[in-house]
Amino acid sequence: MSSESRRTHRRMIEPALSPTQSVAPPIPRRGMTRRAFCAGAAFLAAAGALPLAGCSGLPFTGAAPVRLVVKVPRTGHDVVFDDSISQVEMVIQGMADEFQRTYARPVDVEVIVFEQNQYDEAVEGSFDTDKSPDVLYGDYFNISTYIRTGRVVPLDDVATPAIRDDLFDDLWNMGVVEGRAYMMPYLARQNVLAYNKEMFRNAGLGEFIAEGEITAWSLSEWTRILDALSASLPEGSFPMMMYAGSSQGDTHIVTLLRSAGSNIYDEAGHFNLSAPEGVSAFRWIQDGVGRGWFPPHAENLEIEDCSSLFRQGQLAIYMVNNASITRYGDAVGLVNFPGPDADGSATAFASGFQIFDNGDAEKLQVARDFLSFVYGDGCWLDYAAGAIPASKRVSDRYGADIPFYDLFRANAGNVWDFTGNNPDTQTVREIFYTGIHDLLMGKTTPEECAAFLDERCNAAIDEGWAKSQLHE
Numbered sequence: 001m002s003s004e005s006r007r008t009h010r011r012m013i014e015p016a017l018s019p020t021q022s023v024a025p026p027i028p029r030r031g032m033t034r035r036a037f038c039a040g041a042a043f044l045a046a047a048g049a050l051p052l053a054g055c056s057g058l059p060f061t062g063a064a065p066v067r068l069v070v071k072v073p074r075t076g077h078d079v080v081f082d083d084s085i086s087q088v089e090m091v092i093q094g095m096a097d098e099f100q101r102t103y104a105r106p107v108d109v110e111v112i113v114f115e116q117n118q119y120d121e122a123v124e125g126s127f128d129t130d131k132s133p134d135v136l137y138g139d140y141f142n143i144s145t146y147i148r149t150g151r152v153v154p155l156d157d158v159a160t161p162a163i164r165d166d167l168f169d170d171l172w173n174m175g176v177v178e179g180r181a182y183m184m185p186y187l188a189r190q191n192v193l194a195y196n197k198e199m200f201r202n203a204g205l206g207e208f209i210a211e212g213e214i215t216a217w218s219l220s221e222w223t224r225i226l227d228a229l230s231a232s233l234p235e236g237s238f239p240m241m242m243y244a245g246s247s248q249g250d251t252h253i254v255t256l257l258r259s260a261g262s263n264i265y266d267e268a269g270h271f272n273l274s275a276p277e278g279v280s281a282f283r284w285i286q287d288g289v290g291r292g293w294f295p296p297h298a299e300n301l302e303i304e305d306c307s308s309l310f311r312q313g314q315l316a317i318y319m320v321n322n323a324s325i326t327r328y329g330d331a332v333g334l335v336n337f338p339g340p341d342a343d344g345s346a347t348a349f350a351s352g353f354q355i356f357d358n359g360d361a362e363k364l365q366v367a368r369d370f371l372s373f374v375y376g377d378g379c380w381l382d383y384a385a386g387a388i389p390a391s392k393r394v395s396d397r398y399g400a401d402i403p404f405y406d407l408f409r410a411n412a413g414n415v416w417d418f419t420g421n422n423p424d425t426q427t428v429r430e431i432f433y434t435g436i437h438d439l440l441m442g443k444t445t446p447e448e449c450a451a452f453l454d455e456r457c458n459a460a461i462d463e464g465w466a467k468s469q470l471h472e
Contacts, residue, residue, distance in 0.1 A: 074087065253436055
């Protein structure tokens with residue numbers, strides 16, 4: 001492997017008690033359940049060792065409980081100290097239960113779980129109903145669209161100086177729009193590519209296998225690798241993922257379009273795929289169809305189809321992140337997506353919270369208090385430990401226990417913003433995959449595909465800006 005194109009990426013608090021607090025909050029350990037850990041924290045709160053939730057200053061009038069709707073997409077999630085957690089909605093439900101028990105006034109928190117492909121129905125489709133979300137947890141690239149509806153409120157007042165200082169800048173900044181924070185980061189997952197080491201060795205590609213690092217290959221090396229895999233793999237096995245059956249997983253395909261040096265967007269935030277670097281990337285992908293780099297009829301595949309092939313040992317290269325890599329053990333190596341420079345590209349999916357203004361000042365204040373409770377000194381930030389926590393103190397506490405934590409944090413400098421500050425990511429995504437679908441089918445040339453996506457996606461972006469409004 002040539003030294004000029006291979007790059008190695010180096011591997012890369014407890015909250016202080018006040019002088020009057022002599023009892024430390026419990027530190028959860030592997031095998032300690034959410035119930036046991038948070039019950040300990042709740043006991044200390046009741047005993048006065050920890051502050052109770054509830055800082056709204058709203059008078060309790062004895063009226064019916066305030067009803068809060070918290071929505072969360074169904075999402076797999078592991079926690080390094082609690083084997084009972086398998087879904088992030090389990091964590092959100094625990095937050096809601098604890099908040100109800102400890103808040104300064106009666107509150108009824110309903111947690112509603114929806115499927116990953118049902119964001120619009122669950123959010124905008126429920127506006128002005130009793131199911132409209134007061135709090136939304138989700139991936140930023142999905143929920144950022146709602147900031148421009150005018151209903152998502154700034155959260156700068158929730159992020160006290162102590163809270164803000166505890167959050168990593170790169171994750172915090174993802175939620176900042178025009179100088180104000182509209183999303184509070186909870187955790188992140190960084191995406192790179194994984195390659196099957198055995199398939200590489202069988203194809204004579206052992207020189208590209210790097211142990212204990214996230215490596216990078218030049219575009220010419222990528223081409224050589226994919227050609228060698230195509231020539232050596234048995235029938236029914238394929239070199240690399242490719243799909244365009246829907247918008248799911250499209251961020252990984254758009255990242256591949258940086259392979260020839262494209263920045264994807266121009267300075268104004270519009271797609272600029274018709275530039276020579278963009279057209280070259282489309283041609284590289286389309287040529288790969290004829291060279292046998294992808295599963296047949298990839299235009300009709302979903303990302304989950306490629307995931308299944310990779311898990312079954314029928315696909316040599318597939319996307320993974322810091323949360324999913326452990327399922328493969330030592331069978332895979334890690335490499336960045338091909339990118340504009342020698343270090344390649346990675347993407348990061350930050351996940352966190354938004355608050356919606358549904359016209360009820362009381363509910364809005366309780367929603368703010370809920371986030372203050374989550375980001376306070378209690379146990380709930382710890383439950384991000386499994387992915388990359390947004391909290392520095394949680395990272396300090398559990399970084400050594402989170403698989404590959406140092407490796408992915410050290411690779412953060414190669415993460416690029418695939419949203420381009422787009423005001424309507426959902427509409428753009430529904431257009432983008434159709435262009436890739438036709439490219440893979442051979443119905444369009446690289447130039448035609450680039451022109452189509454530039455025209456249609458930029459029209460959607462312009463329409464999004466025209467309709468855009470921020471909460472006052």
